Amino acid sequence: xxxxxxxxxxxxxxxxxxxxxxRSLLKFAIAMTSSxxxxxxxxxAMAANLARARRRSVIWLSFQECTGCLETLxxxxxxxxxxxxxxxxxxxxxxxxxxxxxxxxxRTLREAVAAxxxxxxxxxxxxxxxxxxxxxxxxxxxxxxxxLAEIAAGAKAILAIGTCAAYGGIPKAHPNPTGAVGxxxxxxxxxxxxxxxxxxxxxxxxxxxxxxxxxGRLPDLDDRKRPLAYFGTTIxxxxxxxxxxxxxxxxxxxxxxxxxxxxxxxxxxxxxxxxHNACAxxxxxxxxxxxxxxxxxxxxxxxxxxWDKGSFYxxxxxxxVAGWRNAGIAAAVGIAGGAAAALTARRKPxxxxxxxxxxxxKPKTADAGSAGDVPAKPKDADASSVxxxxxxPKDADAxxxxxxPAKPKDADADxxxxxPAKPQDHDAGxxxxxPTTxxxxxxxxxxxxPAKPKVAGTGNVDAAPPNRDKQP
Ligand code: SF4
Ligand code: SF4
Ligand code: F3S
Numbered sequence: 001x002x003x004x005x006x007x008x009x010x011x012x013x014x015x016x017x018x019x020x021x022x023r024s025l026l027k028f029a030i031a032m033t034s035s036x037x038x039x040x041x042x043x044x045a046m047a048a049n050l051a052r053a054r055r056r057s058v059i060w061l062s063f064q065e066c067t068g069c070l071e072t073l074x075x076x077x078x079x080x081x082x083x084x085x086x087x088x089x090x091x092x093x094x095x096x097x098x099x100x101x102x103x104x105x106x107r108t109l110r111e112a113v114a115a116x117x118x119x120x121x122x123x124x125x126x127x128x129x130x131x132x133x134x135x136x137x138x139x140x141x142x143x144x145x146x147x148l149a150e151i152a153a154g155a156k157a158i159l160a161i162g163t164c165a166a167y168g169g170i171p172k173a174h175p176n177p178t179g180a181v182g183x184x185x186x187x188x189x190x191x192x193x194x195x196x197x198x199x200x201x202x203x204x205x206x207x208x209x210x211x212x213x214x215x216g217r218l219p220d221l222d223d224r225k226r227p228l229a230y231f232g233t234t235i236x237x238x239x240x241x242x243x244x245x246x247x248x249x250x251x252x253x254x255x256x257x258x259x260x261x262x263x264x265x266x267x268x269x270x271x272x273x274x275x276h277n278a279c280a281x282x283x284x285x286x287x288x289x290x291x292x293x294x295x296x297x298x299x300x301x302x303x304x305x306x307w308d309k310g311s312f313y314x315x316x317x318x319x320x321v322a323g324w325r326n327a328g329i330a331a332a333v334g335i336a337g338g339a340a341a342a343l344t345a346r347r348k349p350x351x352x353x354x355x356x357x358x359x360x361x362k363p364k365t366a367d368a369g370s371a372g373d374v375p376a377k378p379k380d381a382d383a384s385s386v387x388x389x390x391x392x393p394k395d396a397d398a399x400x401x402x403x404x405p406a407k408p409k410d411a412d413a414d415x416x417x418x419x420p421a422k423p424q425d426h427d428a429g430x431x432x433x434x435p436t437t438x439x440x441x442x443x444x445x446x447x448x449x450p451a452k453p454k455v456a457g458t459g460n461v462d463a464a465p466p467n468r469d470k471q472p
Contacts, residue, residue, distance in 0.1 A: 012051030037229035065126025122155035131179030166194035235272035238280035270297030
């Protein structure tokens with residue numbers, strides 16, 4: 001608070017008081033525009049807007065959740081400007097963090113809503129149980145359903161944080177005893193951004209907050225209301241093990257020689273090819289690592305219904321993870337070269353949208369390629385021997401043509417039992433094309449880390465459709 005004027009101080013003043021000058025703020029804005037895939041020319045405007053901005057009220061409601069989302073966000077990094085941005089918001093209500101309890105806490109909530117009506121950001125973690133009148137999760141005698149309706153009415157925008165709030169998450173897993181749903185299943189007429197992940201990557205929330213503080217609106221979103229800059233590509237697009245995939249080098253168990261060499265985890269069940277998230281580039285714990293770097297495949301924790309889509313340890317090409325078949329994703333597999341991957345990724349949201357648009361004709365056969373198919377099992381550099389694969393770096397087609405999956409049945413999108421699509425030559429510019437046979441990419445380097453793509457935004461929250469289609 002500025003003592004002279006009795007109004008909240010600006011972010012610029014606060015940063016100056018803490019030893020951060022204008023140059024620091026500009027550097028931060030440059031990093032954030034890059035992270036948010038905004039044109040570099042917008043960095044000075046972002047810096048100026050941030051310097052002028054004042055504390056924005058945030059009301060955080062925790063519903064049917066495990067507190068993992070809050071934990072991960074609290075553990076984001078130390079004294080960076082990003083952390084100060086979190087200081088800069090006024091977290092006016094958060095049950096787990098506030099000192100008040102009982103009636104005092106409820107009063108705090110009502111006062112914060114009244115004082116900032118129409119202007120506060122509403123952050124929500126956890127799903128909302130709807131069964132039996134919502135009795136399975138109550139706060140102060142009020143059901144989550146009722147509280148969401150009341151508090152959402154006065155919000156400027158809503159942040160659904162974590163897979164639970166975005167899609168229902170683990171509480172919604174079969175048989176969904178509480179009737180759990182995500183925020184957008186209950187709220188309409190308000191800008192909503194989904195930040196899925198179980199838990200979500202903290203820096204994504206930072207980016208969304210910074211964008212909102214600087215420009216007064218949410219960043220560009222995809223048709224699942226996710227920030228396009230962070231969810232426009234798959235884990236597979238960004239994975240540092242991708243060169244091994246492209247070479248057909250796969251770990252067969254978590255402790256074999258391939259695993260020790262850091263080979264691709266596709267055959268151990270990695271869902272990276274059908275999972276959109278930013279963890280392969282932003283990582284966790286201040287950029288330390290992410291699940292695949294720690295030796296475990298991606299389990300698809302940021303995708304709807306990931307818990308019900310089959311074993312975490314069954315390969316996408318195994319035919320028994322049918323839940324992933326209609327993920328609406330054309331995994332950009334087998335593409336040697338970041339430019340091709342980035343191009344495919346840019347087209348992906350549109351391909352997904354087309355896939356979910358009931359009025360649009362859908363591809364009928366796997367041969368024709370389908371954005372809804374999971375990637376075909378890549379051909380193995382050598383199905384039986386890690387050492388042999390290392391010794392024989394020929395084209396995977398030549399090495400093991402027989403390892404390719406059988407020609408698929410009719411790839412009717414509703415046929416959960418259909419075999420994986422037949423690998424095809426991949427048109428790098430065709431997001432609808434089925435994944436290709438991995439190539440022997442001598443040009444690829446195991447050490448090469450794909451550059452973070454800049455994904456151009458295609459729309460904002462207002463342009464997003466009011467309802468996403470449900471996963472089958
Ligand atoms: Fe917990 Fe995951 Fe739900 Fe977050 S999304 S509340 S970490 S179960
Ligand atoms: Fe990485 Fe998994 Fe893709 Fe292999 S399948 S490259 S481990 S994301
Ligand atoms: Fe989740 Fe997969 Fe990232 S499991 S944390 S989306 S690597």
